[in-house]
Amino acid sequence: MKAIVQDRYGSPDVLRFGEVDKPVVGDHEVLVRVRAAAVNARDWHLMRGDPYVARLVLGLTRPKERIRGTDFAGVVETVGRDVTRLRPGDEVFGEADGAFAEYVCASQDVVGAKPSNLTFEQAAAVPLAGNTALMGLRDLGRVRPGQRVLVNGASGGVGTFAVQIAKAFGAEVTGVCSTKNADLVRSLGADHVIDYTREDFTRNEPRYDVVFDLVGNRSLAECRRALTPSGTLVLSGGGVSEGGSLFGPMGLIIKGQALSRFAGRQRLLVLTAEPKRENLAALTELVERGDVSPVVDRTYPLGEAAEAIRYLEVEHARAKVVVTV
Template identity: 45%
Template sequence: MKAATYKSYGSPEVMEISEVDKPFIKDEDRVLIRVVSASVNQYDNLFRKGYLPTRIENGLTKPKTQILGIDVAGTVEAIGENVTKFKVGDSVFGSCVGSHAEYVCPRQDVIALMPNNSTFEEAAAIPCAAQTALQALRDVAQIKAGDKVLIYGASGGVGHFAVQLARYYGAEVTAVCSTSNIGWVRDLGAHHVIDYTQEDFAHNGKKYTVILDAVGKRTFFSCLRSLTEKGIYITEHPLYPKYHPIQLMMGSVIGSKKAKIHLAKPNGSDLDLLRALMEEGILRPVIEKCFTLNEIAEAHRHVDSGRTKGKVVLKIE
């Protein structure tokens, strides 16, 4: 099968299209999926660049796992003996390392049936970013109706889902983004939108129950005066060089204000919830651009820019 691979760490130019072995079902709880669409996340760029924390997991000098991608949407071609949730021919979406390829073989508990009102491209845009936003707000922050939530990086992959999910849970949502994104971010349901090129929210005197830094460009300390007495700051990108994890750990609690690092844990139950919200019209992915598998380097360059509006999707088929 064809796959986008990288045999060394570096710039987007290390990505190439290769012929690799097609995966097959080894474990009885796995599903073979013919990939139609996938998406490109910051996760992929971090691994491709070879930041130190990723090298510890994936090889210090060269990558052990050479196919990137963690979001998948496609059709089921085969199932293991213990698979009960899916049948051959089902359209599914979910999480699976190595999805920038024609086939993947995930466990059944990290995928779900696709929303009945979504395209494969839309479904592929959902899993990683939307689960990250959902778990950060629902599980880490435990938001409730009436909470004041600020989403920093509201026009990005995680951020634009966070705006919609915070609104779903009844919070008063303030979105922070650049000038060109104000209109469509407001349309997602944000009550207030701050243009960070014109105003720093940390100096406007307003307090928030939750500050979700969806792009890893703020620190706990820079947000302290904007948190309520028992407010919580959450960062989604602790691997960025700009943001050192030690700083977060040293200052994880100041008074009754807390800071948390959050990384998503894929699971089928959350995907089922996201599917329901999509079908009810409560949640929708914003896709800025689609690339073909052959354009993988260009897709990485686009995500590297840090100015993605919503999601970037790969058309594999």
């Protein structure tokens, strides 16, 4: 099958479009013929081997997982002998390593039925970013109707979902983004938009019940200043950054964990989003109800996946970038 393969760390130039063996389905897995796959900051970090400390797990000198890509949408081709929920021909979406390929194997526990009102390209944009937004706001932020929620990085892949999900939960939402993305964030339902090139959300009124920081460009002290006395700061590691680093976004996360015990009534929480079929079902309900709609910035054919990642890395794409297969 055709796939985007990587044999060493580096820029998008290390990615090649080539032939690899078709994956063999395991007992608890499904083999999916991929129709579309989304690009995430995670793909950029894996490609670069950034932060360097992550190479202890990813592979010291070269990536253990050679095929890039995580989010996918497609059609079930084959199911393992212990799979009972899915069958060949089902349209599905989910997360699994190796999604930039014609076929991908995934555990049945991280695959869900594709929302009926989305194209494959739209559905591929949902899993990782949508799950991150859902867990950050529902599970950690515990967002309730009437609360004030601020999303820092509102025009990004996760941010565009976070704005919509917070609104669906009944919150008064403020989105922080650049001038060029202000109209997009408003169109997603944000009640207020702060242009970070003109205003500093950490110095403005009002204070927020939940601050969901998806950028990591402000100190913890500054972010806490934007909270109510009993507010919650949810850290999600930051987005794409330039150049390699030893700890990268993990540095802020470690600091957040260390300082959380001294935060008094405020809550400082670090999000570790894990794929779950139940969360895909919750996202599907929000999508089919019309509360959430994925925003796709650009699409690229599979053979140009390296350019898709380059666009995400260099141009700081808004919303989602999708690869079609």
